[in-house]
Amino acid sequence: MLIPRSHPRAASLYIRERLVHGYKNGLVVEEGLMAHGRGEMFDYLIGEKTTRYSQDAIRAAARKLLLARSPVISVNGNFVALCSKEIVQLSKITGAKIEVNLFYASEKRKKVIAQVLAKNGAKQVLGLEKKFSTRIPKLDSARRIVDRRGIFAADVVLVPLEDGDRTVALKKFGKKVIAFDLNPLSRTAQVADITIVDNVARAMRLLIQTCTKLKQKKLKEHKFDNKKNLKHTIVTMRKNLVRLAHA
Amino acid sequence: MLIPRSHPRAASLYIRERLVHGYKNGLVVEEGLMAHGRGEMFDYLIGEKTTRYSQDAIRAAARKLLLARSPVISVNGNFVALCSKEIVQLSKITGAKIEVNLFYASEKRKKVIAQVLAKNGAKQVLGLEKKFSTRIPKLDSARRIVDRRGIFAADVVLVPLEDGDRTVALKKFGKKVIAFDLNPLSRTAQVADITIVDNVARAMRLLIQTCTKLKQKKLKEHKFDNKKNLKHTIVTMRKNLVRLAHA
Numbered sequence: 001m002l003i004p005r006s007h008p009r010a011a012s013l014y015i016r017e018r019l020v021h022g023y024k025n026g027l028v029v030e031e032g033l034m035a036h037g038r039g040e041m042f043d044y045l046i047g048e049k050t051t052r053y054s055q056d057a058i059r060a061a062a063r064k065l066l067l068a069r070s071p072v073i074s075v076n077g078n079f080v081a082l083c084s085k086e087i088v089q090l091s092k093i094t095g096a097k098i099e100v101n102l103f104y105a106s107e108k109r110k111k112v113i114a115q116v117l118a119k120n121g122a123k124q125v126l127g128l129e130k131k132f133s134t135r136i137p138k139l140d141s142a143r144r145i146v147d148r149r150g151i152f153a154a155d156v157v158l159v160p161l162e163d164g165d166r167t168v169a170l171k172k173f174g175k176k177v178i179a180f181d182l183n184p185l186s187r188t189a190q191v192a193d194i195t196i197v198d199n200v201a202r203a204m205r206l207l208i209q210t211c212t213k214l215k216q217k218k219l220k221e222h223k224f225d226n227k228k229n230l231k232h233t234i235v236t237m238r239k240n241l242v243r244l245a246h247a
Numbered sequence: 248m249l250i251p252r253s254h255p256r257a258a259s260l261y262i263r264e265r266l267v268h269g270y271k272n273g274l275v276v277e278e279g280l281m282a283h284g285r286g287e288m289f290d291y292l293i294g295e296k297t298t299r300y301s302q303d304a305i306r307a308a309a310r311k312l313l314l315a316r317s318p319v320i321s322v323n324g325n326f327v328a329l330c331s332k333e334i335v336q337l338s339k340i341t342g343a344k345i346e347v348n349l350f351y352a353s354e355k356r357k358k359v360i361a362q363v364l365a366k367n368g369a370k371q372v373l374g375l376e377k378k379f380s381t382r383i384p385k386l387d388s389a390r391r392i393v394d395r396r397g398i399f400a401a402d403v404v405l406v407p408l409e410d411g412d413r414t415v416a417l418k419k420f421g422k423k424v425i426a427f428d429l430n431p432l433s434r435t436a437q438v439a440d441i442t443i444v445d446n447v448a449r450a451m452r453l454l455i456q457t458c459t460k461l462k463q464k465k466l467k468e469h470k471f472d473n474k475k476n477l478k479h480t481i482v483t484m485r486k487n488l489v490r491l492a493h494a
Binding site for chain 1: 263266267270277278280281282283284285286287288289430432481484485488489
């Protein structure tokens, strides 16, 4: 498809093309394309850059992942379409397992996602073998099915672009949840222990850098006030809504 | 795809399915699904209902369409997927012509769109025959191509979910532009003569009702302050962002 170079939103349109590419390769589902659009709008409201509040959340997330006993990175089609390399890198640095978990489940799509991750260097991708599957209690959708070796046994789970129901269920099940969510008002954002309100492509790069740096140091648990952090982000969005209106 | 009924966002997910249906029938393109997602979030910020400011804009738009010498409704895939019946109804009430105009152009998709409109009662759909095509000056994308009998000769053009470049070009070309745009900060919203910041499905129904009512009356041109109207909408969004944050 032809995007004129002179178009002022060309950059954003090119990013969309990456997701369309992922869609055409069977990674992403139609609903995932719309979910991306929703994220785009919130990204616009934070000024399309990592805010200092996201930076704080990323630091807290890096610490939590490095201190975890058994961390897991939960992945879906959009996440892999946008940053497959980064997922594998983060997994290697933190020792986190990678597990595929889809809202719109399909065995075929799971396999495609796992293949892309393997191509990018992932040694193991959980969530595919029936013999290891079990359920998280109190959850209706297909996403309740998890891997016994992965999310089921994890202490810390990193969830990107997550469904609210599932985050609530993971919390009730005793997990510490780190979430990427561009909507600071979503249930996932509100319920997670650490919410990174940022474009996942930008945030993953910074999370990897931060983990690499912190890994050299002796770490202790830090307090992180997620609700307060989210409030700051909402204030930023409100200010930008006014600023943009007067541009 | 299975959406659990207990899911709190089921209603919004069902609307998406309509667009996905339009996608599967060749009306909508992948990028259109993302654009819809973006719109959804802005809809969320106006409270998912027609504000009094949209009502004002709709009244001004009805007046403008009824007083026009040669009005045209420009349609794309998303617009037709969401309200093909309403487009045909509005065209009949106002005497406006219907013209297909796509950002991601394809002859095949144009035909599918025209077929859906014909099935819903449209007598003529412009923008398909090469022998009538011409260009609007100062525009790069495929959308510069318009129908000599339609947009090229129009005095008033109704554009839904429009690309900013094109709105600017239409304005420079001397057209009065009425736009549907859920983002009050977009160039289209800012440049149009009348911007209806509303979900196109809700707004079209109200526009049809208003046109039907006003058609009985003797109309005169009214002043409409689009910038002021947009400012009110932005304030509404800001307030909702705060309200939602404390819910």
